[in-house]
Amino acid sequence: MIIDCHGHYTGAPAEHGRFREAQLSALADHRPAPDPGVIPDDVIRESIEKNQLRVLRERGADLMLFSPQASSMAHHVPDADMARSWAAASNDLVARVVSLYPESFAPVCQLPQTPEGSLDQVVAELRRCVGMGFVGCNLNPDPSGGHWTLPPLTDPLWFPLYEALVELDVPAMVHVSSSCNPAFHALGAHYLNADTAAFMQLLEGDLFSRFPTLRFVIPHGGGAVPYHWGRYRGLSDRMAWQEPSRLLENVFFDTCVYHQPGIDLLTSVIPAENLLFASEMLGAVRGGDPETGVEWDDTLQYVERSSLTDAQRRLVLEGNARRVYPRLDAQLTAAGRLAS
Amino acid sequence: MIIDCHGHYTGAPAEHGRFREAQLSALADHRPAPDPGVIPDDVIRESIEKNQLRVLRERGADLMLFSPQASSMAHHVPDADMARSWAAASNDLVARVVSLYPESFAPVCQLPQTPEGSLDQVVAELRRCVGMGFVGCNLNPDPSGGHWTLPPLTDPLWFPLYEALVELDVPAMVHVSSSCNPAFHALGAHYLNADTAAFMQLLEGDLFSRFPTLRFVIPHGGGAVPYHWGRYRGLSDRMAWQEPSRLLENVFFDTCVYHQPGIDLLTSVIPAENLLFASEMLGAVRGGDPETGVEWDDTLQYVERSSLTDAQRRLVLEGNARRVYPRLDAQLTAAGRLAS
Numbered sequence: 240m241i242i243d244c245h246g247h248y249t250g251a252p253a254e255h256g257r258f259r260e261a262q263l264s265a266l267a268d269h270r271p272a273p274d275p276g277v278i279p280d281d282v283i284r285e286s287i288e289k290n291q292l293r294v295l296r297e298r299g300a301d302l303m304l305f306s307p308q309a310s311s312m313a314h315h316v317p318d319a320d321m322a323r324s325w326a327a328a329s330n331d332l333v334a335r336v337v338s339l340y341p342e343s344f345a346p347v348c349q350l351p352q353t354p355e356g357s358l359d360q361v362v363a364e365l366r367r368c369v370g371m372g373f374v375g376c377n378l379n380p381d382p383s384g385g386h387w388t389l390p391p392l393t394d395p396l397w398f399p400l401y402e403a404l405v406e407l408d409v410p411a412m413v414h415v416s417s418s419c420n421p422a423f424h425a426l427g428a429h430y431l432n433a434d435t436a437a438f439m440q441l442l443e444g445d446l447f448s449r450f451p452t453l454r455f456v457i458p459h460g461g462g463a464v465p466y467h468w469g470r471y472r473g474l475s476d477r478m479a480w481q482e483p484s485r486l487l488e489n490v491f492f493d494t495c496v497y498h499q500p501g502i503d504l505l506t507s508v509i510p511a512e513n514l515l516f517a518s519e520m521l522g523a524v525r526g527g528d529p530e531t532g533v534e535w536d537d538t539l540q541y542v543e544r545s546s547l548t549d550a551q552r553r554l555v556l557e558g559n560a561r562r563v564y565p566r567l568d569a570q571l572t573a574a575g576r577l578a579s
Numbered sequence: 580m581i582i583d584c585h586g587h588y589t590g591a592p593a594e595h596g597r598f599r600e601a602q603l604s605a606l607a608d609h610r611p612a613p614d615p616g617v618i619p620d621d622v623i624r625e626s627i628e629k630n631q632l633r634v635l636r637e638r639g640a641d642l643m644l645f646s647p648q649a650s651s652m653a654h655h656v657p658d659a660d661m662a663r664s665w666a667a668a669s670n671d672l673v674a675r676v677v678s679l680y681p682e683s684f685a686p687v688c689q690l691p692q693t694p695e696g697s698l699d700q701v702v703a704e705l706r707r708c709v710g711m712g713f714v715g716c717n718l719n720p721d722p723s724g725g726h727w728t729l730p731p732l733t734d735p736l737w738f739p740l741y742e743a744l745v746e747l748d749v750p751a752m753v754h755v756s757s758s759c760n761p762a763f764h765a766l767g768a769h770y771l772n773a774d775t776a777a778f779m780q781l782l783e784g785d786l787f788s789r790f791p792t793l794r795f796v797i798p799h800g801g802g803a804v805p806y807h808w809g810r811y812r813g814l815s816d817r818m819a820w821q822e823p824s825r826l827l828e829n830v831f832f833d834t835c836v837y838h839q840p841g842i843d844l845l846t847s848v849i850p851a852e853n854l855l856f857a858s859e860m861l862g863a864v865r866g867g868d869p870e871t872g873v874e875w876d877d878t879l880q881y882v883e884r885s886s887l888t889d890a891q892r893r894l895v896l897e898g899n900a901r902r903v904y905p906r907l908d909a910q911l912t913a914a915g916r917l918a919s
Contacts, residue, residue, distance in 0.1 A: 380762075386726070387762040422720075422727040427779035427814055431803045432772035439767035459810075463771045463803035469838025470799075473864025473875035474767055498809025504844045524813025535813035 240579060241539070242560040242567075243295070245412065245458055245493045245517030246303040246344075248333055250290040252282045255332055259311070262321055272321065275328040283335055292343055294520050298539055302571075304564070305333055306347035306377050310425055312416035314352040315384030323360050326351035330368050337372070341574075345567050347375040347412070352382040356389045356396055362403045369407045374566040376404075378411035378455075380437050385420030385429055392437055393444025401450050410454035410563050412493075413437045426523040434462025438490065442471060442480055447489045454489055454563055456515060460496035465508045491563055493517035494538045494555065497524055502541035511551035515559050516542060553579065580919060581879065582900040582907075583635070585752065585798055585833045585857030586643040586684075588673055590630040592622045595672055599651070602661055612661065615668040623675055632683055634860050638879055642911075644904070645673055646687035646717050650765055652756035654692040655724030663700050666691035670708050677712070681914075685907050687715040687752070692722040696729045696736055702743045709747050714906040716744075718751035718795075720777050725760030725769055732777055733784025741790050750794035750831075750903050753777045766863040774802025778830065782811060782820055787829045794829055794903055796855060800836035805848045831903055833857035834878045834895065837864055842881035851891035855899050856882060893919065 254276065261273040295303055307329035316322065330348045337346045348368035350361045365376055378400070381387050390396055392413070404411055415425075415433040423429040434457050447453060457464070464471065471483040491513050496502050506514065517538065524535040533540050542555060561568035561578055568578070594616065601613040635643055647669035656662065670688045677686045688708035690701045705716055718740070721727050730736055732753070744751055755765075755773040763769040774797050787793060797804070804811065811823040831853050836842050846854065857878065864875040873880050882895060901908035901918055908918070 387760055390761055420727055421730055422780070423776055424779045424783055427782065427811065428772075428776040431775055431807060432768075435771055435775075435803065436763055436768040439764045440762070442767065443764055460806070463775065463806065466800070466803065466806035466841050466844060467771060467836060469836070469841060469868070469875055470864060471767065472868065473837050473866065476875075477863075477865045496807060496809070497813055498848075500844050500848050501806050501809060504806060504840050508838075508840050523817075524810060525817045526813065528809070528812065535809055535816075 240301040240576060241299065241556045242516065243300050243303040243518050244456065244515040244560050244564070245495055245519045246291055246305045247308045247519065247522065248305065248336065249308050249521050250286050251308060251332060252278050252286050254278045254282065255328070258328060259325065262325060266318055266321055272324060275324070275331070278332065278335070280339060283332075284339060287336055287340065290521055292340060295343060298537055300539060301343070303344050304347045304375060304560070304567070305336060305344040307333055307349040309377065309414050310417045312349050312377070312379065314379050314382030314416050315354055315419050317354055319351070319353050319357065319360060322351040322353050323364065326364050330364070330373070334371055345570065346371070346373040347377060348373045350376055350378060352379050354383045354388060356382065358397070358399045362399055365400070365403055365407070365409070369409055369566070372570070374564045374570070375409055376411050377414040379415050380413055380433055380440070381415050383419070384416060385418040385423045391440035391444065393440055393446045401453050405450055405452050408452070408565050410456055412456040412458055414458055430459055430523070431462045434459050435464055438462065438464045438486070441486055441490060442475065442483060445481070447486070454491065456491045456493060456563065458493045458495055458517065458519070460494060460501060460505050461492040461509070465492065465505050468508045487513045491515055491559065494542055495519045495536070496541070497535040497538070499541050499544060502538065502545050506545040506547050511547055511554050512559060514555045515563060516556045580641040580916060581639065581896045582856065583640050583643040583858050584796065584855040584900050584904075585835055585859045586631055586645045587648045587859065587862065588645065588676065589648050589861050590626050591648060591672060592618050592626050594618045594622065595668070598668060599665065602665060606658055606661055612664060615664070615671070618672065618675070620679060624679060627676055627680065630861055632680060635683060638877055640879060641683070643684050644687050644715060644900070644907070645676060645684040647673055647689040649717065649754050650757045652689050652717070652719065654719050654722030654756050655694055655759050657694055659691070659693050659697065659700060662691040662693050663704065666704050670704070670713070674711055685910065686711070686713045687717060688713045690716055690718060692719050694723045694728060696722065698737070698739045702739055705740070705743055705747070705749070709749055709906070712910070714904045714910070715749055716751050717754040719755050720753055720773055720780070721755050723759070724756060725758035725763045731780035731784065733780055733786045741793050745790055745792050748792070748905050750796055752796040752798055754798055770799055770863070771802040774799050775804055778802065778804045778826070781826055781830060782815065782823060785821070787826070794831065796831045796833060796903065798833045798835055798857065798859070800834060800841060800845050801832040801849070805832065805845050808848045827853045831855055831899065834882055835859045835876070836881070837875040837878070838868070839881050839884060842878065842885050846885040846887050851887055851894050852899060854895045855903060856896045
């Protein structure tokens with residue numbers, strides 16, 4: 240089977256957006272927070288069937304790891320209660336999608352992070368979601384939204400979350416949300432820069448000696464990292480850091496790189512064991528390359544045309560995701576969907 | 580001939596560092612600023628001959644565009660007077676190097692930027708340096724040092740500098756300095772992220788309609804940009820921005836990518852007309868790859884092994900630099916060093 244490890248609920252029903260607006264205006268007016276209300280199944284079905292489910296089927300993928308819209312996580316809003324209820328409503332909606340299409344989607348949660356970095360309610364929401372069957376989470380290394388006010392991911396501030404991730408055996412995708420900094424366009428700079436910064440933080444630190452089973456997926460093909468793999472190897476040598484390849488026991492990259500030369504570089508530089516197929520459809524890019532006719536985010540085509548062997552491609556398309564997300568593997572196995 | 584468009588005076592004499600320390604302590608103690616003093620020729624010769632000049636000769640390059648050490652520009656220090664005298668001393672020292680080795684180095688200046696972004700003294704120092712024979716400058720898009728407090732490079736705040744650059748026909752390399760933000764390692768994250776952010780700012784804006792002859796060189800192989808070229812093409816299509824290739828009339832990338840697959844991607848994705856050979860030696864990485872025996876920053880080897888045609892390689896190694904830096908071309912031509 241083909242598992243797409245990176246999809247967000249872009250195109251969520253307008254009701255969900257209206258709930259968010261009501262939350263924000265209640266906060267601004269010091270009124271009590273609203274309830275999310277219940278979105279009918281039909282509305283959810285329509286939003287999914289014409290978007291992610293349609294594309295999943297058209298392209299021949301089987302399952303997508305599905306989380307709330309990344310740019311809407313909005314961790315920069317400092318109100319902790321609102322962050323909690325917004326994450327809960329967004330995660331509950333993802334759970335509804337999965338309950339309607341359990342064969343096509345597996346749930347990944349948004350964490351109720353806030354700029355000051357407190358993790359109590361983050362861990363609580365992670366536990367709640369994993370209890371509902373979620374198999375992973377999105378971790379924002381910069382809840383300030385482009386001001387980067389928190390310490391690196393290797394700082395003890397983050398350890399309570401890592402302890403829970405290790406205990407629950409759940410990986411985190413390192414994924415920022417919207418940018419509040421005019422210097423960084425969210426989709427064209429902030430996302431990629433966060434991927435690069437996160438990898439560099441992990442390279443300079445020693446996090447995985449303390450948490451040897453902690454696993455991070457760095458999206459968007461690892462930002463700038465594979466393109467500059469020689470730079471990281473050379474820097475590590477000069478600075479007496481660990482070898483970058485040491486990180487690959489705990490760090491994985493997705494394949495959200497939207498052209499063939501990028502995927503060719505990624506697959507030639509990073510071991511196949513560390514690559515997880517993903518498209519992030521419907522995400523940053525829509526439509527197709529007029530020169531090739533390939534839809535930009537149809538990364539399956541790039542992966543199929545790369546020089547991966549058949550065995551490596553099976554790892555990238557399925558095996559690695561089942562290994563990195565063991566709760567997904569357990570769910571699939573219980574449903575009789577054994578690893579191919 | 581082979582022109583390396585990106586070198587900094589790493590390994591500058593200790594006297595220069597002591598002057599900087601004296602400046603900083605005078606500022607802290609509210610004492611009058613010190614004078615830089617005069618560093619003897621022999622001291623400068625030793626610092627250059629055992630470092631950049633040695634490597635330039637060993638590797639068979641002919642000329643390096645040479646500027647003050649990037650990580651020491653320290654634009655984050657808010658004192659404008661100190662920024663001015665530090666830039667002047669650093670630029671004067673580069674001019675000394677060039678006067679001692681005029682066949683091997685051409686000067687590029689540091690600008691006395693400060694976090695609040697005022698450009699009066701920046702333009703003045705640019706004019707002073709160009710008057711001394713400098714052929715380019717380094718422009719820091721984030722003088723705050725990792726906090727990104729200034730508006731994008733497309734903002735009118737920057738226009739007085741662009742007007743001077745256009746008038747003087749001098750390009751700017753977009754290059755940040757040290758990082759004051761613990762989230763960003765300078766060499767492993769801040770530099771690359773700045774390259775990516777700067778390109779994205781230019782893509783979203785419309786700067787070159789206003790300044791059609793303004794030219795930027797984005798170092799470190801363009802950060803993440805060539806690796807994600809399909810993302811930028813797709814994003815531009817979706818957002819109704821200009822085509823990324825439109826920027827290539829004004830934006831150039833250097834070849835500071837320290838492994839063969841990275842250079843192969845760069846040369847396959849970006850037109851040869853937009854690539855300027857560079858190594859940034861002695862810079863972020865030192866030493867060599869134990870697997871290949873190639874020194875990490877010996878980018879000439881990667882360029883030689885890329886699939887560029889002979890004519891394209893001549894552009895990358897020389898022709899483009901002479902075109903992008905016309906004052907360099909004029910100096911070389913006046914010295915009888917005609918384009919090959």
